[in-house]
Amino acid sequence: MLSLGVSCNHDAGVTVLSDNQIVFAANEERYTRRKFEFGFPENALAEALQCCNVSTFDAITLDGQMQTPHPSRANLVFGDKTWMSQLAEINQLNRVFFGTRAGVTFSRSLLRLLTQGHRNHYQSRLRALGITGEVFYAEHHKAHAASSSLLFPSDSGLAITVDAFGEGICAGIWTLKHGFPHKQSVVPGYHSVGLMYLYITHLLGFKLGQEGKVTGLAAHGDGSRVRDLLLSRIFFDQNRRTFVNHSLGYGTPALERLRKDLKEFSKEDIAAGAQSALETLVLDYIRAAIESSEFEKPRLYLAGGVFANVSLNRRIADELRVASVSVAPNMGDGGLSLGAALLNHDSRVTFQTLYLGTEIEPTIASLPVDLLSQAEERYTSELEGDVARLLAGGQIVAVARGRMEFGPRALGNRSILAAAGDKGINDSLNKKLRRTEFMPFAPIVRDVDAAEYFELTQELWAYENMTVTCYAKDRTRVQCPAIVHVDGTARPQVLTRERNPFVYEILSKYQKMTGVGVLVNTSFNMHEEPIVRTAETAFRSFITGSIDALVLGERLFCHRFLTNMIG
Numbered sequence: 123m124l125s126l127g128v129s130c131n132h133d134a135g136v137t138v139l140s141d142n143q144i145v146f147a148a149n150e151e152r153y154t155r156r157k158f159e160f161g162f163p164e165n166a167l168a169e170a171l172q173c174c175n176v177s178t179f180d181a182i183t184l185d186g187q188m189q190t191p192h193p194s195r196a197n198l199v200f201g202d203k204t205w206m207s208q209l210a211e212i213n214q215l216n217r218v219f220f221g222t223r224a225g226v227t228f229s230r231s232l233l234r235l236l237t238q239g240h241r242n243h244y245q246s247r248l249r250a251l252g253i254t255g256e257v258f259y260a261e262h263h264k265a266h267a268a269s270s271s272l273l274f275p276s277d278s279g280l281a282i283t284v285d286a287f288g289e290g291i292c293a294g295i296w297t298l299k300h301g302f303p304h305k306q307s308v309v310p311g312y313h314s315v316g317l318m319y320l321y322i323t324h325l326l327g328f329k330l331g332q333e334g335k336v337t338g339l340a341a342h343g344d345g346s347r348v349r350d351l352l353l354s355r356i357f358f359d360q361n362r363r364t365f366v367n368h369s370l371g372y373g374t375p376a377l378e379r380l381r382k383d384l385k386e387f388s389k390e391d392i393a394a395g396a397q398s399a400l401e402t403l404v405l406d407y408i409r410a411a412i413e414s415s416e417f418e419k420p421r422l423y424l425a426g427g428v429f430a431n432v433s434l435n436r437r438i439a440d441e442l443r444v445a446s447v448s449v450a451p452n453m454g455d456g457g458l459s460l461g462a463a464l465l466n467h468d469s470r471v472t473f474q475t476l477y478l479g480t481e482i483e484p485t486i487a488s489l490p491v492d493l494l495s496q497a498e499e500r501y502t503s504e505l506e507g508d509v510a511r512l513l514a515g516g517q518i519v520a521v522a523r524g525r526m527e528f529g530p531r532a533l534g535n536r537s538i539l540a541a542a543g544d545k546g547i548n549d550s551l552n553k554k555l556r557r558t559e560f561m562p563f564a565p566i567v568r569d570v571d572a573a574e575y576f577e578l579t580q581e582l583w584a585y586e587n588m589t590v591t592c593y594a595k596d597r598t599r600v601q602c603p604a605i606v607h608v609d610g611t612a613r614p615q616v617l618t619r620e621r622n623p624f625v626y627e628i629l630s631k632y633q634k635m636t637g638v639g640v641l642v643n644t645s646f647n648m649h650e651e652p653i654v655r656t657a658e659t660a661f662r663s664f665i666t667g668s669i670d671a672l673v674l675g676e677r678l679f680c681h682r683f684l685t686n687m688i689g
């Protein structure tokens with residue numbers, strides 16, 4: 123069976139499934155070079171068709187949240203006003219339309235009616251690309267749930283979805299039958315804890331999509347007073363097992379109210395308070411879902427943008443009675459194309475890898491001569507060993523090799539690697555890449571070494587996709603200070619040889635040379651840009667970012683300023 127999944131919203135994307143394999147998955151942002159690209163994923167679709175050499179599918183499933191095809195009118199929360207956001211600002215009306223089940227049912231029906239034109243628009247664009255097949259629509263939160271529960275094999279368990287707002291809903295509890303999610307209950311979007319976190323993100327001067335900066339900043343503050351203030355406005359109702367936003371408000375008025383209330387607090391304390399409130403609310407929500415389920419210790423499947431929060435995920439894994447925690451690797455709206463495709467695909471998919479996007483073609487001849495002349499190609503008979511030697515010598519090496527990762531994390535094919543022994547690399551490398559971060563770089567470690575460096579409370583596979591933090595061991599704090607946060611946690615990528623033999627070999631050789639089995643792994647992109655996709659973008663970023671060396675496919679380039687290190 124051949125299935126196509128398409129999402130046309132925030133962080134639009136495309137997934138192709140063939141029998142038990144995911145054969146292609148990518149998000150549109152990597153093609154247009156605009157983060158979280160909104161709308162019809164034309165470029166990703168074109169690439170999918172070319173890569174899979176197919177245009178007729180047994181099932182085509184679109185994410186059901188059909189918003190306007192015009193990106194400038196799409197921002198519900200901040201900035202340009204849609205009719206929905208204008209409605210949201212009329213006090214009491216928002217509470218009725220987005221805060222009650224009946225209101226949400228009515229709003230969704232109305233929205234479906236009003237967005238029929240958008241559905242027709244997207245279907246005609248599919249036809250224009252020559253794509254044929256029966257078209258289905260998937261419920262937004264159901265597609266989130268499936269992006270985790272149908273990806274990791276298990277016959278039963280609970281899926282929990284929490285995001286800011288999707289089709290009028292902000293959270294859901296799903297029981298699983300052979301991985302397929304069945305709705306138990308949902309929370310209307312007005313009571314969104316994800317939106318609360320977004321308001322704080324905006325208030326602290328960060329943009330939509332930079333919530334991770336709040337999570338990083340949180341470890342630097344004392345959040346007790348801000349947490350209490352937030353929880354006095356939005357709380358978890360144990361009896362009804364739902365979030366209740368009773369005085370936080372909604373939309374821009376909520377933002378203004380918070381701005382006034384939080385005037386006296388430092389940025390760090392506000393971030394810490396928001397993080398703590400989010401963790402308290404979501405843990406209570408999941409705990410109650412487990413208590414009211416048939417499971418004593420369920421397998422837990424998490425999806426939705428809120429689970430991009432790696433500190434929250436650690437607390438869920440560490441503090442709740444669960445058999446395992448599986449976080450969707452592309453947990454936000456970027457993963458909806460995968461979830462949507464899985465919902466109408468007859469075969470069970472065997473998840474093997476996230477390297478599902480564009481294969482790199484290491485040709486850079488089209489780049490301007492002045493750019494090319496700033497680097498020198500080094501001919502190497504043992505690429506992994508040469509890269510390990512550069513890293514051991516304190517050089518920074520970017521890797522653009524093989525197929526691009528699907529999801530927000532770089533997992534070794536579009537990564538920047540560096541030694542983790544110098545804490546100062548966080549500042550110096552961020553400066554080169556023109557980034558500001560409050561969380562240190564993430565580490566990458568081989569499966570055989572992981573337990574030596576980290577306090578792992580989950581099975582190793584739970585750490586393969588960088589979706590959860592854990593505590594670093596004492597030796598790690600001494601040997602690898604660059605990857606340990608001020609609260610003692612780290613966000614490792616645990617790597618198996620099977621998953622990425624090239625980077626695994628680099629780690630093995632680096633470990634032999636230095637006695638250290640951990641490297642820094644950060645995504646290969648410049649400030650505010652999506653992760654690099656093509657050889658040209660990779661080479662340009664390598665030069666602009668003054669990175670010491672670049673692995674491009676099987677080729678190795680060194681900056682002209684790098685002295686002759688390779689023997």
Ligand SMILES: [Fe+2]
Pocket residue numbers: 262266285286287288426427454455
């Ligand atoms: Fe969502």
